[in-house]
Amino acid sequence: MQYSTTSIDAGALRCVTAALDGGILTVTLNRPELGNAIDAAMSREMTALLSAVAADDAVRVVVLRGAGGSFCTGLDAPDFFDPDGRDTAELRALRDAADEWRVRALRRLPQPVVAMVQGACRGGALSILESCDIVHTAEDARFSAVGPLEGALPYGATAKSASEVMTPRAAGYFLLTGEEFDGAEAERNGLATRSLPAAELEAATYALAGELAAKDPIALRFTKETLRHVGAMSWDGVLSFTAAKFAELKTLQAGQPSTRAAAVESFLAGKSKPGLGG
Incomplete structure (x- = not known):
């Protein structure tokens, strides 16, 4: 079509x-x-x-x-x-x-x-x-x-x-x-x-x-986002980022507004950098 x-x-x-x-x-x-x-x-x-x-x-x-x-x-x-x-x-x-x-x-x-x-x-x-x-x-x-x-x-x-x-x-x-x-x-x-x-x-x-x-489109999208960002991060940064994305994923999959989206966006913008000491 x-x-x-x-x-x-x-x-x-x-x-x-x-x-x-x-x-x-x-x-x-x-x-x-x-x-x-x-x-x-x-x-x-x-x-x-x-x-x-x-x-x-x-x-x-x-x-x-x-x-x-x-x-x-x-x-x-x-x-x-x-x-x-x-x-x-x-x-x-x-x-x-x-x-x-x-x-x-x-x-x-x-x-x-x-x-x-x-x-x-x-x-x-x-x-x-x-x-x-x-x-x-x-x-x-x-x-x-x-x-x-x-x-x-x-x-x-x-x-x-x-x-x-x-x-x-x-x-x-x-x-x-x-x-x-x-x-x-x-x-x-x-x-x-x-x-x-x-x-x-x-x-x-x-x-x-x-x-x-046939796979979950939200999970695929988040996987792509993760692969795009983690290459430039330290291990501590990767673990913090993926933990936040996982929580956001589960919230979205439940059909509820994400409470973590703003935190992840702030992290990517450099305003908040949890765990980036490694």
């Missing part, structure tokens, strides 16, 4: 499609003639769509995929970079918009996001994967950072994403050489969660999405 809310009509989207079935929202990057490369229009549509999804309890899990034979071939260069090397305010604003949905809005979705990668996944598309919670890839998918091959450096979001999820040696090697690697290697180096034969990819991805959609 085509996805629609009061704030967005998926039928009006051109670079993205969205369909909801049984709590599973399939979001498809839809520029197959260009390998689903990200342009300014796709960035606008993805930002609007993700904003609507974040507030929609009917969406229990998101599957992100590409139309045609590729997942995404990165940024569509003519939209984001001047051929003469000039860096105008307009171009910077367009790149900021591409970053907004790839590294902020997608990462902050309360629902679990499962990427399903087939074909090419290049350059700026690596940041999409890092923002997803789970990445399923075909064994024969093709990944690359591309920057060094084009006499450039990997765009900042790409370098950051690779360093966050890939092993340090793998990130260094593949970003420095621009060498292409397959889905099996993506699983080994941490970029992908699981690599599968291409014929099994879709069934396995939607089976997993179905399992996630």
Whole structure:
């Protein structure tokens, strides 16, 4: 069923499609003639769509995929970079918009996001994967950072994403050489969660999405929040934070207003730091 809310009509989207079935929202990057490369229009549509999804309890899990034979071939260069090397305010604003949905809005979705990668996944598309919670890839998918091959450096979001999820040696090697690697290697180096034969990819991805959609959505949301925050905390901070979140979770699950939400928000804002001495 085509996805629609009061704030967005998926039928009006051109670079993205969205369909909801049984709590599973399939979001498809839809520029197959260009390998689903990200342009300014796709960035606008993805930002609007993700904003609507974040507030929609009917969406229990998101599957992100590409139309045609590729997942995404990165940024569509003519939209984001001047051929003469000039860096105008307009171009910077367009790149900021591409970053907004790839590294902020997608990462902050309360629902679990499962990427399903087939074909090419290049350059700026690596940041999409890092923002997803789970990445399923075909064994024969093709990944690359591309920057060094084009006499450039990997765009900042790409370098950051690779360093966050890939092993340090793998990130260094593949970003420095621009060498292409397959889905099996993506699983080994941490970029992908699981690599599968291409014929099994879709069934396995939607089976997993179905399992996630059947779980308690509040518990899943809190788990995502916990994973997002604990990496920068001390052990004492982690224990204090998770204890507060657990109490809030139980209150929400009981259908009662949370008395701990304000305390947790204060903790994250740095106004209250119980147990941060470790």
